[in-house]
Amino acid sequence: MEPVLDKATNIRPSYIASIELPPRIGPVNVEDLKADLSDEFSLVSSNLDISQRNSLDSKEHIQVCLRIRPFTATEKENESQDCVSIQDSTSIILKGPKNSMICRLSEKNVGQMVQKFTFSQVFGPETTQEEFFDGTVKQPVQDFLEGHNRLIFTYGVTNAGKTYTFQGTEADIGILPRTMDMLFKSIRGKLYPDMDFKPLRCRDYIRLTKEQVREEIAVKNSILRLMKEVWQNFLYSARAHRAYVYTHFKKNTDLLSW
Numbered sequence: 001m002e003p004v005l006d007k008a009t010n011i012r013p014s015y016i017a018s019i020e021l022p023p024r025i026g027p028v029n030v031e032d033l034k035a036d037l038s039d040e041f042s043l044v045s046s047n048l049d050i051s052q053r054n055s056l057d058s059k060e061h062i063q064v065c066l067r068i069r070p071f072t073a074t075e076k077e078n079e080s081q082d083c084v085s086i087q088d089s090t091s092i093i094l095k096g097p098k099n100s101m102i103c104r105l106s107e108k109n110v111g112q113m114v115q116k117f118t119f120s121q122v123f124g125p126e127t128t129q130e131e132f133f134d135g136t137v138k139q140p141v142q143d144f145l146e147g148h149n150r151l152i153f154t155y156g157v158t159n160a161g162k163t164y165t166f167q168g169t170e171a172d173i174g175i176l177p178r179t180m181d182m183l184f185k186s187i188r189g190k191l192y193p194d195m196d197f198k199p200l201r202c203r204d205y206i207r208l209t210k211e212q213v214r215e216e217i218a219v220k221n222s223i224l225r226l227m228k229e230v231w232q233n234f235l236y237s238a239r240a241h242r243a244y245v246y247t248h249f250k251k252n253t254d255l256l257s258w
């Protein structure tokens, strides 16, 4: 039975009442909602050099990978329902949890409501940290080492597994330490061993003569000596202050007990 609404007491909130909808002109075209925007966000412009264009041509310019994490112990204890099923390596089917409102409504009206989502790559709950790194981040890091710009980020609701994926655990490191490892390995043996470069402003440097190197070392040593003296003086006065506080306190408590 339809609820009977008492019009006199059902007052619309003022913020709704105050909205004036613009008059609709002609039919609404919804086709552009499905527009493929990938061309507009294309990284390939005429300014890029040929090597960069080749590197990008073979791939999508934006890659969106999905990682589905396994249930945590608590979720298993609570018998959480699996709402995501992997259809193939790039798509998943999402079902509303059984007995949820959306599920009951959709079953009643149009059968169980399912939604399909497509990604560049889908990684299931059994995916290891190494497999995930190799399948997602390794190539962009390699591109970066060859001089291209790359941006990698994780995105998801709380508890989705972003920190685990990015940072990982001590026993099973994530994509960030694996990336750093790759970067440091790539410069191994390429480090300049001498100490005759000096940074200048933000991006420049100058090469020092032997005499200038000696002067730099002398300046640095005197700064270090000065810092050591300041630190020792600080420690000395901190100890003296503590000793004073202790004796003062002791004297007062002695007086009190007396």
Ligand SMILES: Nc1ncnc2c1ncn2[C@@H]1O[C@H](COP(=O)(O)OP(=O)(O)OP(=O)(O)O)[C@@H](O)[C@H]1O
Binding pocket: 068, 069, 070, 072, 156, 157, 158, 159, 160, 161, 162, 163, 164, 165
């Ligand atoms: N691939 C995985 N394998 C095993 N455990 C995982 C995996 N991904 C996440 N977890 C576990 O799931 C829980 C939630 O993960 P995590 O803390 O990374 O989520 P988060 O997205 O960073 O959350 P928040 O946004 O709240 O910081 C943690 O207990 C984590 O150890």
